[in-house]
Amino acid sequence: MSRKLFGTDGVRGRANSHPMTAEMALRLGAAAGRYFRRGGQSAHRVVIGKDTRLSGYMLENALTAGLTSTGMNVLLLGPVPTPAVGFLTRSMRADLGIMISASHNPAEDNGIKFFGPDGFKLSDEAEAEIEAIVAGEIALAQPGNIGRAKRIEDGRGRYMEYAKTTFPAGRRLDGLKVVVDCANGAAYRAAPEVLWELGATVIPLGVKPDGSNINAGVGSTHPEACAAAVREHGADLGISLDGDADRVVIVDERGRVADGDQIMALLAARWAAQGRLSGGALVATVMSNLGLEHFLTGKGLRLERTRVGDRYVVERMREGGFNLGGEQSGHIVMTDYATTGDxxxxxxxxxxxxVETGDTASALVAQFDPVPQLLKNVRYAEGADPLSAEPVRxxxxxxxxxxxxxxxVLIRKSGTEPLIRVMAEAEDEVVLRDVVDEIVAAVETAA
Structure with missing residues (x-):
C-alpha cells in the first residue's frame, strides 16, 4: 500500500500549507481514531504532546477534534520531548500517541508523528492504512460516543522521574558543570531540571521559546552555540538537543563537537565490556561513518546498517534483538530504556x-578517527526527479x-524535505571534494 502523506518520520511540511493544515490534521486525527477503534470498543485513549512551535496550538486542536469525533478520549500533555510521548503512550495504557513536531526543522514547519500502544512508532503498513482512511469516507461516532479531552498536568514530571532512573544507581553529578542547549524546544523545562536534580551545576541555553525561535541558531543543528557557552563557563560537558529532544550532540570541555557516531561508539564499547550489548552489534544507518565500522570491528563487534531514519533503526533492533542503535545525526536509541531516540x-x-570512569568528556567522546566525510544538500523543484536523469546517473x-x-558514495532523497543529500567518504580529501562537487553540479543541473 503506497504512502503519499507520510514520509520517513510521520507527516511533515510547512505550517498552514498542505499537508500541515488544520483541515488535514482533523482528518488525520479522525482517520487514526477510526484505525484504532476498528473493533468498535469504547474508552479508547490517545496522548498528544507537542514542541514549542506556534502552529502546535492549531494542529493540537484540530487533531483533538478529529480524534474525539471518532470516539477517542484525548489526553493533552503540552510541550514534552518526543520520547516522552513514546514512554507515556505505553505507561498510560493509551492506544495511540501523537507528537506534534518537525524536530530539527525551522519554526515555519511542523509535523505529526504517531506511536502505537507499545510506545514504538507506527510501521509503514499502519501509516499506509491510516492514509487510506484519510482518503475515504471516515465513519464518525454516534453523539453519545464522542470522546472527551483533558489536560494532563503531570506528564512531563512522569517522564523526568523515569529519565533519572537511567543514571547509574547510587551516583550523582555533584561537582560537574553542564551546559544544556534545549533549542528553545520541547525539553526546555525537562532537561535542565533533570540534570539539576541529579546534582549538576546547570547552565541552560535555548530555554526561552516564543513560538518562532525553535532551532534558531541553537540546538543540535547549531552546536556552536553550546560550544561557545562551554568555553565561556568552563563547563565539563555540553549537551545540545534538537527541537523535540529525540537527538543530541555532545560538546566536550574543550568545545569540540561529538556527533551520534562517537556517542554510539562510546556506549557500544562500554556496554560490550559490561556484557550489556545485545547481539554483539550496533545498529546504525548507511550515513554512519566508516570509522565507526572500523572501530567496532576492532572490538569484535558488528555494525548493522539500515536505510536512513530512526524508525528503520528501531525496526532492525527489534527484529534482531539488539538494544543499541541510532544515527550519526544524534538519534540514540536504547531499547532497554526507551522506544525511540532520546x-x-x-x-x-x-x-x-x-562519573564512573573519572575521565573527561574529551577522553570519552573521541572514540575513533572518522574517515573524511562530506555531505551537501541540493534542493529540487516539486515534481522533479533529478536522480533519474541519465547525466546524473x-x-x-x-x-x-x-x-x-x-x-x-551515498546519494538519497530526504524523507522530510525536497532535498537530494549527496554524501561521500574517502581518505583523500581532495578526491572527496571533487567527487561530491561533481555530483552536486549534475544534480543542480537536473533539478
Whole structure:
C-alpha cells in the first residue's frame, strides 16, 4: 500500500500549507481514531504532546477534534520531548500517541508523528492504512460516543522521574558543570531540571521559546552555540538537543563537537565490556561513518546498517534483538530504556560514563578517527526527479568507480524535505571534494 502523506518520520511540511493544515490534521486525527477503534470498543485513549512551535496550538486542536469525533478520549500533555510521548503512550495504557513536531526543522514547519500502544512508532503498513482512511469516507461516532479531552498536568514530571532512573544507581553529578542547549524546544523545562536534580551545576541555553525561535541558531543543528557557552563557563560537558529532544550532540570541555557516531561508539564499547550489548552489534544507518565500522570491528563487534531514519533503526533492533542503535545525526536509541531516540537519556549515559570512569568528556567522546566525510544538500523543484536523469546517473557511476575500495558514495532523497543529500567518504580529501562537487553540479543541473 503506497504512502503519499507520510514520509520517513510521520507527516511533515510547512505550517498552514498542505499537508500541515488544520483541515488535514482533523482528518488525520479522525482517520487514526477510526484505525484504532476498528473493533468498535469504547474508552479508547490517545496522548498528544507537542514542541514549542506556534502552529502546535492549531494542529493540537484540530487533531483533538478529529480524534474525539471518532470516539477517542484525548489526553493533552503540552510541550514534552518526543520520547516522552513514546514512554507515556505505553505507561498510560493509551492506544495511540501523537507528537506534534518537525524536530530539527525551522519554526515555519511542523509535523505529526504517531506511536502505537507499545510506545514504538507506527510501521509503514499502519501509516499506509491510516492514509487510506484519510482518503475515504471516515465513519464518525454516534453523539453519545464522542470522546472527551483533558489536560494532563503531570506528564512531563512522569517522564523526568523515569529519565533519572537511567543514571547509574547510587551516583550523582555533584561537582560537574553542564551546559544544556534545549533549542528553545520541547525539553526546555525537562532537561535542565533533570540534570539539576541529579546534582549538576546547570547552565541552560535555548530555554526561552516564543513560538518562532525553535532551532534558531541553537540546538543540535547549531552546536556552536553550546560550544561557545562551554568555553565561556568552563563547563565539563555540553549537551545540545534538537527541537523535540529525540537527538543530541555532545560538546566536550574543550568545545569540540561529538556527533551520534562517537556517542554510539562510546556506549557500544562500554556496554560490550559490561556484557550489556545485545547481539554483539550496533545498529546504525548507511550515513554512519566508516570509522565507526572500523572501530567496532576492532572490538569484535558488528555494525548493522539500515536505510536512513530512526524508525528503520528501531525496526532492525527489534527484529534482531539488539538494544543499541541510532544515527550519526544524534538519534540514540536504547531499547532497554526507551522506544525511540532520546537525547536526554543518551546524554545521561555519557555523564554516567564520566562519573564512573573519572575521565573527561574529551577522553570519552573521541572514540575513533572518522574517515573524511562530506555531505551537501541540493534542493529540487516539486515534481522533479533529478536522480533519474541519465547525466546524473553517469556522474554517480563514475564517482563510485573512482572511490572503489577506498571510500563510498551515498546519494538519497530526504524523507522530510525536497532535498537530494549527496554524501561521500574517502581518505583523500581532495578526491572527496571533487567527487561530491561533481555530483552536486549534475544534480543542480537536473533539478
Amino acid at each position: 537525547g536526554l537519556m543518551a546524554a545521561i549515559q555519557v555523564l554516567g560514563a564520566m 553517469r556522474v554517480i557511476a563514475a564517482a563510485e568507480a573512482r572511490l572503489a575500495g577506498s571510500g563510498r
